[in-house]
Amino acid sequence: MSAVTAEHDDHHDHGPAKGILRWIVTTNHKDIGTLYLVFALTMFFVGGSMALIIRAELFEPGMQFVDPQFFNSMTTMHALVMVFGAVMPAFVGLANWMIPMMIGAPDMALPRMNNMSFWMLVAGILLLASTLFMEGGAPAAGWTLYPPLVLQTGTALPFAIFSVHLLGISSIMGAINIIATIFNMRAPAMTLMKMPLFVWTWLITAFLLIAIMPVFAGAVTMLLTDRFFDTSFFDAAGGGDPVLYQHIFWFFGHPEVYVMILPTFGVASTIIPVFARKPLFGYASMVYATAAIAFLSFIVWAHHMFTVGMPIAGELYFMYATMLIAIPTGVKIFNWTATMWKGSMTFEAPMLFSIAFVVLFTLGGFTGLMMAIAPVDFQYHDTYFIVAHFHYTLVPASIFILMAAGYYWLPKWTGNMYDERLAQLHFWLSAISVNILFFPQHFLGLAGMPRRIPDYAVQFADWNMISSIGAFIYGPSQLIFVYIVYKTIKGGTGEKVTDEVWEGASKHGLEWTLPSPPPYHTFTTPPEKVPTEHF
Amino acid sequence: MKKTKQLFAALTLMVLGLGSAQADYTLDLMRGVTVISNEVYDLHILILWICIFIGIAVFGTMFYSIYYHRKSMGHKAEQFHENTTVEIIWTIIPTIILVGMAIPATKTMLDMDDSREAEMSIKVTGWQWKWEYEYMDNGIHFFSSLDEASNEARQKNSGIDPRSVPHYLLNVDKPLVVPVNTKIRFLFTAADVIHSWWVPDLGWKKDTVPGFINESWTDIKEVGTYRGQCAELCGKDHGFMPIVVIAKEKADYDAWVEEQKTLAIAEANAADKEWAVDELIAKGETVYANNCASCHMADGAGMPGTFPAISGSAVVTGDMDSQVDLMMNGKGMMPAFGQMLSAVDFAAVSTFIRNGLGNSVGDSIQPSAIQTLQPASTEEDDDE
């Protein structure tokens, strides 16, 4: 079935299957990584289009384009698609491509399951998207799917729930694969405390995923039985409690947001030292801080529910526990700053996006700290203030870092250099417009605009218009990225890149010791030496 | 052109990072009109300044480094990668700051929680998509929903400029009236899904959860009108269930209470008289627009898959008693209107939908007949 493409060492190497089948049946970590990344990028634009519909409707007061119900479907689907279709799969794609190459392994530990978890993701997202065309419309109760409201969903409800099951199974399989790979496939010299931080953060993330996805699956299954099998887990009339759902959901939901941010930290910790030409500052404390954040993520969930009517002891406990998160997060930000300090910095696109991430994520962290203060959160909660907060921790954080990762590793993956000038344009357009888009939302929230409303009082008009303008610059400027990626795959600037690509990068990661592009199978024998500069 | 100008003004403001140009333009949390809301505001400002201070320190260092430690400036990279002392310092200092924040926050939290010794109680029930208020001490009871002017303007492509509507989306047909300088305890619950009752000037919001009672309190210090909105996504018209609280001097409040009692008696009398069919249909049309049209649509066509049509409906064109029963007690997403509408309104809308919206059954029902079917309402157990 295969053609011999390359011979290295004494291993009889075989290349990919021909044609479309290569992508359907592939068990190669690089191919599956590519599939994940392409799928995530596609979903980024699908979810982004939904956001643009939202921002178009909010451009001016009054209802112009959509009905309120459809508007609610858009906010719900935008979040679900972005979280489960774009950000998470993008990081799984990076993990697939990079973890084996970073730890000196030939492939992921469980290649067939790898293929299956990708296609299950596609099935889950397609099922979710199909609800848009069902009677009664797509789910419109917010991505948190709170009952009793979510039980008013039309035909779409069981389909959305089944899609959550599929996405959950897919994530769990991906997580198991990553853990198995990291624990079993490392080159002998690659001890745990020599692993790149991207590997460390993903290891911890994978454990989070295994712990939380079943909880979410359980919560939505309880919704299913409440609706169709006469249980009353969340119905007070039958002895249940709607707030119980919120506790279960956020026990999943809070670690879930760290699933999207911990690998982000990992990529930033990988990129910043390379462009500062310095070792990462405080490697060990970065690992411990990541573990601490992961642990804390399990014991702070009810800070999403301060207004739900908890006893005072609960309010105080969740306030204190949440405030603690600021400490390990602060350590990370200080470490990145210290890594840049007295370096010899250059500002290629990966570095620009990473610096913007550190700055803008810190802003999101500040508002997070503000909202940890329970009595003040009684004002902030469910307003545009929190919309601004979590978008700062997701868009100029996770999404920016994904862009940084794309620029950083694309030359390695393709063997071609991307167009730096266009990438700089992409960066500056994104960095400016993302702030025009989200910064005014802080003002809107503080001034009293609730989230998830399709129309608003006229005193909110100006900032909404500015925010929408930001969205209409930010969205289309991401097409530049697609163009750059396409051009790079097709040959890029024409110059062939070296194995190292970035000056001194091979001191920081094993992947830079491989040819660019790397052969279909790499590290069929483990490397003897691994970068040790962290110590 | 006006919009372009506004936009330009706003952009300029943003560039300059300055405060407000328009009077009703706010960038910050409001101080509010209670002791608690002021405490909350002070806490907010305290944390904001702490964050700004830390931000200046961190970003200052970072940008200094970005400027001076560039390769293009010829800076050579040093190779340090650890410093235990520094790492301990920047773990301990934030911890101390956090403790400093937790102390006033705990105090405010405890104050907010203490609803003892309230002088009056109001029960607030969230409905899709209106608020029900019950004064536990004097039996006043009414529903409060989006005012008609906003409701017309907010329809898709209504052609009405929202800027021409006073307090667009923040106005109601019947506001909540309360006395100032009185500790008022609120009890919150919901009839269908979770809502959240939020008036920023009071300094907090509280979720209304079906089947459960939440509690909160306020003591308003200034006479005035305070506006807010439902803050928890509660379905299609979540954006259209505002809250208006009017705080009056105690004497004015007492006068308002008397007025409400008189009105309640007049309403009860209206239910006793015999109504002409045309009168009922005419009144029913308004009742329909205010209570039914948001789901069943203004023309009675409904929304396929979610809200059934009224036009040609088997229930509406069938037996009057089963239609009244459905409206009275609700079913699924259909709320129980038995306690939401007065007998007159109930009879009027029941008659209207059978003789309008494309239906022509031809019969009618009198308010007095509805009254016998209604669950015990506050008007009747007035003064026990």
Ligand SMILES: [Cu+2]
């Ligand atoms: Cu509501």
